[in-house]
Amino acid sequence: MSELLVKLWETGTIQKGIWETVYMTFISAFFSYLIGLPLGILLSVTAKDGIRPIPWLYRIISIAVNIFRSIPFVILMVAMLPVAKLITGTSLGNKAMIVTLVIAAAPYVARMAESSFKEVGGGVIEAAKSMGASDLRIICRVLVPEAKPSLIVGSVISLVTILGYSAMAGTIGGGGLGMIAVSYGYQRFNDDIIWVCVLLTIVIVQIIQETGMLIARKTDKRVR
């Protein structure tokens, strides 16, 4: 084990890296859902077979989402730094990184949510319509609650993806395990530091995955 690794542990750098990774991931996920979830609802509602089809609106959102989804994150991340600076006043540090992460993840979340809403059968929506429910009520009382377990599964997948993005953000000024692996491990030729970061990331992903699936199972009333 290299002296540097021991030193990083003793000074609390690794612990801080773990915290920063978790914090960046969850904060970014939160804002990604704040933007992505309504977009996902809009996509499913305005689609051709949606509750209220609005083809032109669907196309606009769909194309915008596709554009952001087709840019590789490393490029999008660098390209969005000016936007991050506009919002947070800096293009460095975790705050700036959260902005770029949200811009990259929100369209992803929108598509995940859209597919969850698609799983809600047309039958229950028709039943709600037959009872005289307005479109807004169908969204709030039928679409979202019925899609909940699937949305939770989707959020687990999104969280893991965002965690992966956050590691990349470490290379251009973000913190977290990605930054530690690159600047202390890769650039100073300490393979063990890289591997420790890899291992820690695996553990975090496992915890997110298992907890998320447990919650999804507990909330889903379909299977017993």
Next chain:
Amino acid sequence: MIKIENLSKTFRTASGDFTALSDVNLTINDGEIFGIIGLSGAGKSTLVRCINYLEIPTSGSVTIDGDELGKLSKKALLKKRQNIGMIFQSFNLLEQRNVLKNVCFPLEIARVPKSTAIKRARELLELVGLSDKEKSYPSQLSGGQKQRVAIARALAAETKYLLCDEATSALDPDTTGSILELMKKINRELGVTIIVITHEMRVIESICDRAAVLDGGTVAEVRTVKELFASPKSDIARKLILPSVNTADEVKDGKRIRIVFDGESSFKPVIANLILTCRTPLNILKAETEDIGGTAHGQIIIQLPDDPEAAERVINYLDENKIQYSETST
């Protein structure tokens, strides 16, 4: 009263226009159980969806209790729908809500206070015989129980009309029978007007007062079920009602009689009495009868004895006892 006038519905599809309904005229009276029967693709489902405007007709009008649906504002239409319950072949319950909350759902839409809603939902669950299941989730119920919940839900708001879209088609014969009895009870006890869409003649004969036979998007005939059964006029009705008998050539000779049971007592042994009184053996070629709440429904096809005297005795017996029959060749 529901009045459907000159109703047509055309769907625009990639492969051209498709006319699902053309010039349908029907009047459904309050308090009756009205059947709409037809083969798949006859336009039944489209027609029932036009009644609550889930499907907007291309032309013509639907008038419910004096309100022409096409002329109502969006808000007024939603309000109107609250009094028109609907049940489906696939039940369409909210999977993430328990039974009680499913039944409360239409009351939430009608903005009924929660405590009133729960009280009302419990009453309805009692009516459909599922009081002990209020905490269960739909995935824990059988098909018949799901449909009972769906019925309770459809009746929860002040429902005056109940639309049933192939409501028993996914159920086994026993369960179908019990759901039909429940529908009859609802009609009788709550005075709810029921519109039944089905491709099963059995459903029509067991619960409906009147029925419309739909064929290729048009109404072939509308009559009381009694008349319809005794003497179906249109080709499609004959096809749906008259059973086909496939027998060996030896029994193909001789006259056949179709006896129709449309609600006399199930306790009366009609055929046995016939044989005993006429002192002649009878060959039963086909029998489709069913006991719905103590009354017999269906039909039996018998072959008349070769001895003309015996055959006459049988005919006389049928006439004297006012048993509906007709000669048949099929």
